[in-house]
Amino acid sequence: MRIVIRGTVQGVGFRPAVYRAAERCGATGTVRNDGSAVFIDTDKGEELLGELLSDLPPLARIESVEKVPADPPSGTGFSIVPSEGSGSGMSIPADSAICDRCVSEMFGDGRRRGYPFTTCTDCGPRFTLLRGMPYDRPMTSMSGFPPCPECGREFGSPGDRRFHHQTIACPACGPSYRLETKDGTFTDDPVGRLAGILDDGGRAIVKGWGGMHICCTLDRISDLRGWYGRGQKPFAIMARDMDTIERYGTPTPDEAAVLQSPERPIVLVRKVPCDETEDASPGLDTIGLFLPYTGMHHLLFSKLDHDALVMTSANPPGEPMAVEDRDARRIDVDTWLLHDQPIVNRADDTVVRMLGPRTQYIRRSRGYVPFRLDIPLKGSAVALGAQENLSGAIACDGRVWPTQYIGNGEKIGVPEYLEEAVRTQMALTGCRPDAVAVDLHPGYSNRRFGRLLAEECGAELVEVQHHWAHAASLMVDNGIDGCVALTLDGTGHGDDGTAWGGEVLIADLDRYVRAGHLQSIPLLGGDKALYDLRRLRFAIDRMNGEDNHDFTDSEAAVLGKMMDRSVTTSSMGRVLDAISYTLGVCTRRSYDGEPAMKLETLLNRGRLVEGYRPETKGNVVMTAELFSRIDPKDRPEDVAYSMVHGIVEELCQIAIDAADSSGIGPVGLTGGVSYNSAISCMFTNTVISSNHVATLHSQVPNGDCGISTGQVAVALKRIQ
Structure with a gap:
């Protein structure tokens, strides 16, 4: 019988585990890998498989077991044979922290006492030292460190936990x-x-x-x-x-x-x-x-x-x-x-960060990459993310493989790092894309690589609107084919040329409809308004017909002339920034998300008070007029909580109504704002009170680090 096992079966001590299982049941035959699967040829297939499954290596994850009739193996005994080929698909685990046994060994009296590169088949770096598949020492950064005789003895001893451990090392032969x-x-x-x-x-x-x-x-x-x-x-x-x-x-x-x-x-x-x-x-x-x-x-x-x-x-x-x-x-x-x-x-x-028992990834990288998500779409595609909190994604054979976290695409060296990570992932998965997805924004730095890769592979270049990609990432994360999503973040390029960020989208992987959004606010001076938060409040006051005293008369005159000429934004992130500034929490942004993050401290302590539920006109939630209602007698934490609660409830109601009229069950929350635990709870409580399923992230990052997963799904759908 031939047994073909797929999953996380490289670099986890899987072949040694098969060998030991064969010894226990007296089987003859061989085990090998090709970089994507493990192949076992044996005369006692069922018995060996039962022994193996009863004692799997800690890092192994089996996705499928295929049994194929085959001639009995010739010869006697059981052996591990050299790897063959370089099968497509990554079957190695991510890096794993040094295990307790190796820590004890480092602090014991043996030959690895005090040796910081002590690892075994149950632990240690994997992805970060891998050059290619299959996972054997010559394909890792340990290729330049030949094992000493003592390490060679451990490597060849079936009873040793370092039996066939590809990165085996000690002070005599390893890195230092x-x-x-x-x-x-x-x-x-x-x-x-x-x-x-x-x-x-x-x-x-x-x-x-x-x-x-x-x-x-x-x-x-x-x-x-x-x-x-x-x-x-x-x-x-x-x-x-x-x-x-x-x-x-x-x-x-x-x-x-x-x-x-x-x-x-x-x-x-x-x-x-x-x-x-x-x-x-x-x-x-x-x-x-x-x-x-x-x-x-x-x-x-x-x-x-x-x-x-x-x-x-x-x-x-x-x-x-x-x-x-x-x-x-x-x-x-x-x-x-x-x-x-x-x-x-x-x-x-x-x-x-945890939302109850749910893990939400702000940055998915070491220890959690590589990982894959199943998607019911064939073909191959690559996606390159947005601009900040970049990651890429590769899709092939019905799976999506996001890259590790990359960084801010505006910074020196980051676009090159993105290209390096994407090409590495393409090589490991055997992907040659039929489509390459990029953000709709014409100024993003990764679009150059997108065009280059599309030309190189003869692939279609697909532009995906930012918030649609957020909604699509939520769908892939939850294995659903459509939803109504609150897509709340800082800013993303809208299909009408304005900056979006407080959206309710009816979406699947074919299309989206903007069912509702927050009121648009001018960004006076463009990006300057993202840092100088006084500009946001000035614009809001002018919209309310009120005076603003944060600027001199001459400055106010200049800003006033910008009101009708500036790009506008429906961003929830900018509304949170304006609340944060107004309540004295943060007066100037020094890092991405700072005002909204600091506002969360107030939201966590606030309670709901009357007077801060915004009006909705048509499908637009009117946020500006909330600022004129602030009562100095109310506690700042109650003002913050009540304003945000009112906005979230109005957006949820638009989403619920859209879901009812469209016959859609899932109502979701995505985008960087959804990391805010208070806002996530407001959303969940409101949606649960309806007949809809509150849908949140669990594997794909909520923010822009997850954008590429949504983009690649939209691109795959496009080429079906």
């Missing part, structure tokens, strides 16, 4: 760390030396899996902000252990489970108020926390007096995270902890 300072290079206890520098207040860059971090102790955050030019944007904190996590945050049981999962993402949890947490995330109720996931991290904390470190992506200003030593040295820190194992695929830390 060194510490570079302005005074020289040190290979003797580099991690211990680094710990001393950090404890003394130094700043460092450390190279890990998939990229590098800038790090310092929490008492140095203020200095770090000044040096790094990051005045208010939150920093992620890596904590020694769960006891330390609970010093700085109050994770729910669901958040604690995700924090300790093998993926080890950054999790946004409610923070414990103190100087350190306020320094880390000024003005927010939450803080991003995560646990050590590499051997180096565990060694560092074992030698460090402090119990937590800032760990933020190391990049020259405006550029992608550094993976090359030369790029790290361009950043002027006190010391650099570097190693000699190449990083093949860059991957930032994943960032999530």
Whole structure:
């Protein structure tokens, strides 16, 4: 019998597990892989399969098992044969945090004592070191480190947990760390030396899996902000252990489970108020926390007096995270902890927040890529996302494969990184696209690559409206073929030439209809209004026929002339910005989403009071006049909550009415605004009270990092 197994079966110790199962049941035959599946030829197929399924490797995930009649294998015994070919489709897992057994080994008395590259078939980097398929050592960044005799013995021993572990290594044969300072290079206890520098207040860059971090102790955050030019944007904190996590945050049981999962993402949890947490995330109720996931991290904390470190992506200003030593040295820190194992695929830390038991991805990357979503559409397509929070997506053989998080397309090197990630994913999946999808906005930087790739492959270039792509991503995420969606975000190019962002769309993968939206507000000075929030309030006051005293008379005269000439926006994000400014929460935006994120602290404390339900005219929710109703006797948190609650309820009612008239069941919420837990709860409670299903994200990021998944689905539908 021949057994063909597909799923996550590369780089997880799957062939060794088959070998051990064969030994237990006395089967003869062979096992091999081709990069997309595992093939087992054996005389005892059913018995072997039963043994295998009863004891799968921890990282393995089986999607299908096919049994094919075949001649009995010749010879005696059972063997693992070399991989053949390079089958299409990625069947390897994402990077997985070092397992407890390997941590114990690092701190034991064996030959891997203190060795930071200790891993086994149950843990360690996978995607970030992979050059191609099948997953064998020559196709990884370990190809330059031939195993020593002792590692070779473990590799060939069926009873060893490193049997056929492709990245097996030890201090005698594997990669190594060194510490570079302005005074020289040190290979003797580099991690211990680094710990001393950090404890003394130094700043460092450390190279890990998939990229590098800038790090310092929490008492140095203020200095770090000044040096790094990051005045208010939150920093992620890596904590020694769960006891330390609970010093700085109050994770729910669901958040604690995700924090300790093998993926080890950054999790946004409610923070414990103190100087350190306020320094880390000024003005927010939450803080991003995560646990050590590499051997180096565990060694560092074992030698460090402090119990937590800032760990933020190391990049020259405006550029992608550094993976090359030369790029790290361009950043002027006190010391650099570097190693000699190449990083093949860059991957930032994943960032999530929980909505009850539901995981919502803000940034899906290390530990969660590669991953795939089934889609009932054939053909091949590529999508390139929007402009900020970029990711790409590849679709083929009825599956969508999003890339890792890329970054902001306006920044130096990011379009090139997007192209690199997309081409890598195309090679790993064997995709040659029939369509290439891009955002409708004519000025986005990734459109150049889109045109190039379409010409190169003879593919159709498909422009997809931004909010339709959001709605489509929600459909793919939930396996549905249509919905009415609230698509709420900052701004996206509308099909009428204005900036959208507070939309109700009736959508499937063929088309969309704009069923309703928020009132449009002029963006005085274009992008300047995104940062100088006074301009938003000035425009709103003029719309209400009221005076505004935030500007001098001459400034007001200039802005007044812009009212009829500026681009307008229906953005929910801009309304939240204006509320945040009006209530004194945030007067100027210094990073993406800052005013709305800080407003969430008020929303979480507010209660509903009368007088803040907006009027809806036709299908337009009138937001401007709400600002003239603000009563100074009402608490700011109640004003914020009531204004936002009223807007969300009106949008939900438009959506529910549209769903009723269209015979559509799912009513969904998507876009960057949907990360706001208070707004998500308002939406869910309102929709649940109707006869419709409240539909939210769970695998695809809510924000622009998920746009490419929606784009690629629309493109596939176009070419059917």
